[in-house]
Amino acid sequence: MMSRYKELVKDFNNDFSTKEISSAYLGAFFYTTIIALPLLIAIAQIVSVYLYWLTFWVILIIIVMFLLNYLFHRLTRKALILKRPDTEVDIWRLFIFQQIFINIFFVIIGLIFIFILIPIWMV
Amino acid sequence: MKELTKHYLPFIKILILPYLFFMFILFYPIAYFVDTPGGITEVESIIAIDYNEEKEIKGTISSTYIVSINRPTFFQFMLSSFSDYNYANVIRGSYANYTNQEISQISYLDKETSVNAAIIVAYQNAKDDNPEIVIDYYEKVMVFGKATYLSFYDDIEFGDEFLYLIGDNDAIVDDYTQIGPNTQNSSSYEFFFKNSEGETYSRILTKDSETNLFGITLKLYYLVDKDTTYPKYTEQNSNIGGPSGGLLQTLAIYNMLVEEDITKGLKIAGTGTINYDGSVGYIGGVEQKIITAYLNKVDVFFIPFLSETYTYDNYLEALNACEKHGIDPTGWLVPVASFQDALDYLAEVE
Numbered sequence: 471m472m473s474r475y476k477e478l479v480k481d482f483n484n485d486f487s488t489k490e491i492s493s494a495y496l497g498a499f500f501y502t503t504i505i506a507l508p509l510l511i512a513i514a515q516i517v518s519v520y521l522y523w524l525t526f527w528v529i530l531i532i533i534v535m536f537l538l539n540y541l542f543h544r545l546t547r548k549a550l551i552l553k554r555p556d557t558e559v560d561i562w563r564l565f566i567f568q569q570i571f572i573n574i575f576f577v578i579i580g581l582i583f584i585f586i587l588i589p590i591w592m593v
Numbered sequence: 594m595k596e597l598t599k600h601y602l603p604f605i606k607i608l609i610l611p612y613l614f615f616m617f618i619l620f621y622p623i624a625y626f627v628d629t630p631g632g633i634t635e636v637e638s639i640i641a642i643d644y645n646e647e648k649e650i651k652g653t654i655s656s657t658y659i660v661s662i663n664r665p666t667f668f669q670f671m672l673s674s675f676s677d678y679n680y681a682n683v684i685r686g687s688y689a690n691y692t693n694q695e696i697s698q699i700s701y702l703d704k705e706t707s708v709n710a711a712i713i714v715a716y717q718n719a720k721d722d723n724p725e726i727v728i729d730y731y732e733k734v735m736v737f738g739k740a741t742y743l744s745f746y747d748d749i750e751f752g753d754e755f756l757y758l759i760g761d762n763d764a765i766v767d768d769y770t771q772i773g774p775n776t777q778n779s780s781s782y783e784f785f786f787k788n789s790e791g792e793t794y795s796r797i798l799t800k801d802s803e804t805n806l807f808g809i810t811l812k813l814y815y816l817v818d819k820d821t822t823y824p825k826y827t828e829q830n831s832n833i834g835g836p837s838g839g840l841l842q843t844l845a846i847y848n849m850l851v852e853e854d855i856t857k858g859l860k861i862a863g864t865g866t867i868n869y870d871g872s873v874g875y876i877g878g879v880e881q882k883i884i885t886a887y888l889n890k891v892d893v894f895f896i897p898f899l900s901e902t903y904t905y906d907n908y909l910e911a912l913n914a915c916e917k918h919g920i921d922p923t924g925w926l927v928p929v930a931s932f933q934d935a936l937d938y939l940a941e942v943e
Contacts, residue, residue, distance in 0.1 A: 497594030501601070508612070511619050512668060519672045519679065521660045522630045522888055545597060552596035591832055 471567075478564040485559045486550060494553065498545035506538050525584055532580040539572050618667040624689065627665045627673040627681045628878045630885040631658040633862045636838070636845030639831050640708065644824035645849060652856025654845040655891075656838030657864050659881040663693050677918065678884050690741050698751040700834030702735070706814045707835075708828060710867050711842035713815055714932055716822065718871070719850035726850060729818040734769045736786070738810030742801040749786060749796065755811050756785040756793065769811045776800075782807075815869055824850070837876035839867030840895060843932050844939075855939045862886050863895030863927075863935070865907070871932040873897045879907050880914040887920050893942075895935050898928030 482491075513534060517527045543565040550561055598605070633655035662669055663684065673679040688696060709730070716728035734755040739746060757767035759782060760775030776782050781799040784807075788794065798807045819825070826846075841863050848855045864882050866874035875897055876882075886894040898908035908928040915922040929935045 493594055497597040500594060501597060504612075508615050508619055512615075515619065515666060515669045516672055518660065518662060519627065519629055519665075519669050520676070522632065522885065548600065549594070549597050552600060 475564070475567045478560065478567070481559045482561065482564055485557055486554065490550065490553050494546050494549035497549050498542050501545055502538055502542040505541065509534065509538075524588060528580055528584050528588070532576055535576045536573050539569050539576070543569055618671075621667050622664040623667055623670055624684050625665060625670055625681050626684050626688075627662040627669060627679060628881045629660045629662070629673065629676075629679045630881045630888060631660045632885060633657050633889050633891065634831075634833060634838075636842050637849075639829050640712075640826060640842065640846060640849075641829070642824055642826045642846065642849040645852070648849075648852070648854070650848065650854050650856055651858040652854070652892075653860050654841055654848060654856060655860075655862045656833075656841040657862050657882045657885050657894075658833045658835075658838075659878045659885060661878065663688070663696050678881065680878075680880060687738060687740075695739075695751065697834065699737070702737070702752045703836040704831065704834045704838075706735075706816070707837075707839040707866060708842060709814065709816050710869055711839050711846055712817050712822075712826065713869060714867055714871050715843045715846035715850060718932065718936075719847055722851065725823070727821060727823040729821040730815045731818055733814050733816050734811050735814055736809060737812040740801070740804075740806070740808030742804075743808035744798045745796040748794070749809065750788060752789060754787040756787055758782050758784045769813065772807075772811075776807075784809075835876075836866045836874075837864045837878075837882075840865035840873050840897075840929070840932060840935065843867045843871075844895075844935055847932075847936075855936065857939065857942050859892040859939075859942065860890070861893045861895075861939075862889065862891040863893070863929075865895065865897040865929070867932060873899075873929055873931055873934075875899070875905075875907050879910040880917070883911050883914040883920065883926075884918060886925075887918075892925060893927055893938075894925055895927050895929050895938075897930070899930055 486494075510531075513527065513531055517524065520527070547561045547565060551557065634657075635653050635655045637650075637654075662673075665673070665681075670681060673681050691699070713728060713730055716726055720726040720728060736749055736751055736753045736755065739749065739751070743749065755769055757765050758772065758776070760766040760772075761778045764775055766772060766775045780802075781797050783795050783797050785793060785795045798809065800807055841861070844855070844861070844863075863886075864876050864879075866876060868874055879896070882896075883894075896907050896911050898906060900906045901909075903909070908926075911926060912922060914920070915926065927935075927938055929938065
């Protein structure tokens, strides 16, 4: 699996210039942030009103982070395809790998919140 | 970025107004407060006493907190209306004039002084059976309230210590109960305070022309002298403010000091302020606290019961809350008027 990932990264870097990649990531990050900002503020406010379901909300936040991660990569892919409609690199397959890594990170952070940080804060 | 903007421009144009409207309701505060159920906190996680460390405590003693949102955003206010467990109303009284930061300051001052009261009452009661225990405390008069017309409003902080004032005929008045009789001849007097950093400062306060008052509320507190008190205790920082944990803090501290385990393996929670004479005082947010206790499946919940005829008596409010939410109060909701009542109840538990 890792060799396939490395192969995809290599093809990706060969096909797109650093400027194209960074522009696509920046654009996707900008629009994801625009969408994430009210969404996360709204969830924070839901948590404040329904604090007694805190663990449930943490799980929901993890799921929302998964969706935002998906959106970010979807937008990045769109930006790259708009730049190079003729590209032969399987960008989405590469991004699936990246999403899995990032989602594992979100799950770890969520578990740290549920089992360590929340019990410390709720004192 | 340019490609994305160009591609999604029609969507952006359609969504920009709803987006701005949503942001508005997420940030616009309204002059209400919202109380929602919170949780229970084991007192042992806040206060530790260097004593009886080998003693095994089988049950738990927890204070109950609710979430109070002062000036919620429009979105929070709307959310709160979706559940019967929440209570929203207009901010009234002196709190209407305070900022959220000031309300928070008062809440933490209440908490701090409540812990001191709990320690004094618990140590004094435990001392009756164990002369090894020593409790010393001192008096401190602190700023507890400020009216909008108070001179130097921003300079005087909640919790600052009142030292004295220069009254009529240049008399030094350090008894806060004698301020009125000693400030009759003029409208302005020099007050001396000590702030939280230990610095002494003075301000000339002028009486309000309408109310003829200075606009400052002072309150006498008894604070524990940590140097001479035995056994030593440590207090952890807490995110929860307010005085309503007083009774349960007193019970938990008492349990740490005495030989027997008063919990008897029960999950004990409750609410009520504690007074220096061991009596219990009323608290707010009873309905949300009852729901919190119910959701946390506590075995015993102590609640102040001071008058059978007062409509807003906490116990009567709690019974109404139980009826409203279909909760059976039998066997776990215990009315108490004092710390001793709670001890007596636990002593009778098999």
